[in-house]
Amino acid sequence: MSFPPQVAEQVLVDCARHCCICHKFCGVKIELHHITPVSEGGENTYDNCIPLCLDCHAEVLSYNPKHPKGRKYTNSELRRHRDRWYEKVKKSHGTIINSDYTELDREVFLQIREILPSTGSIQFIRSHPWGAAFPLEKMNQLYRFLDRCARPEFEFIDADLEGIRASLEEAIEIFCATIGVYTFPVYNRLGWNNVPIDRGFPQAQQHDKITSELTDLSDAVCAKYDESIRLGRRKLIVY
Numbered sequence: 454m455s456f457p458p459q460v461a462e463q464v465l466v467d468c469a470r471h472c473c474i475c476h477k478f479c480g481v482k483i484e485l486h487h488i489t490p491v492s493e494g495g496e497n498t499y500d501n502c503i504p505l506c507l508d509c510h511a512e513v514l515s516y517n518p519k520h521p522k523g524r525k526y527t528n529s530e531l532r533r534h535r536d537r538w539y540e541k542v543k544k545s546h547g548t549i550i551n552s553d554y555t556e557l558d559r560e561v562f563l564q565i566r567e568i569l570p571s572t573g574s575i576q577f578i579r580s581h582p583w584g585a586a587f588p589l590e591k592m593n594q595l596y597r598f599l600d601r602c603a604r605p606e607f608e609f610i611d612a613d614l615e616g617i618r619a620s621l622e623e624a625i626e627i628f629c630a631t632i633g634v635y636t637f638p639v640y641n642r643l644g645w646n647n648v649p650i651d652r653g654f655p656q657a658q659q660h661d662k663i664t665s666e667l668t669d670l671s672d673a674v675c676a677k678y679d680e681s682i683r684l685g686r687r688k689l690i691v692y
């Protein structure tokens with residue numbers, strides 16, 4: 454006998470498909486365990502059910518009282534794990550599940566917004582026509598961001614956020630490298646660079662090719678940036 458569909462649905466929603474013991478997200482790899490086994494009169498009720506990942510479920514089941522190893526999960530302990538986890542999910546309003554490391558991730562997110570605000574380098578490269586000269590200092594925040602990325606603590610623990618942070622870093626790296634290779638100081642204008650038409654690039658065709666590449670690369674940086682900010686705000690509830 455297994456849990457009726459309404460009970461299964463309710464527990465899966467209440468645990469947000471995370472294991473109630475180790476708290477990892479399980480997706481379809483989740484099982485519903487009878488806290489009091491059916492063989493001992495346990496019922497198919499909401500209260501007698503705890504959602505577990507395959508590993509934790511195997512561990513809970515594998516305890517053999519004839520050959521005790523480690524410490525058995527007691528029924529009341531399982532209920533407490535479950536109730537605590539349900540409570541956590543409820544408080545998170547369905548957005549933050551792994552609240553143990555939310556604070557750490559929020560810290561990284563705030564640093565990104567401080568180093569790379571949407572009003573600085575990002576705003577500049579979003580609209581600059583790369584055929585025209587630009588002040589190099591407008592790139593400073595991008596370099597500062599890359600510097601910070603070299604630090605191991607500047608990483609999200611959440612896999613989705615870290616994936617986007619890493620791809621933002623990569624997009625900025627490629628963009629900055631291209632600026633470094635294909636733009637040169639403008640004569641008589643200290644601190645300004647451009648893609649020269651006549652110096653080193655005799656053909657205007659080359660000039661157009663490079664400016665359109667810079668446009669594509671800066672668009673890619675802005676797209677990744679927007680994606681990180683949107684996801685970060687949603688996952689971490691940051692204003």
Ligand SMILES: [Zn+2]
Pocket residue numbers: 472473474475476477505506507508509510
């Ligand atoms: Zn587990």
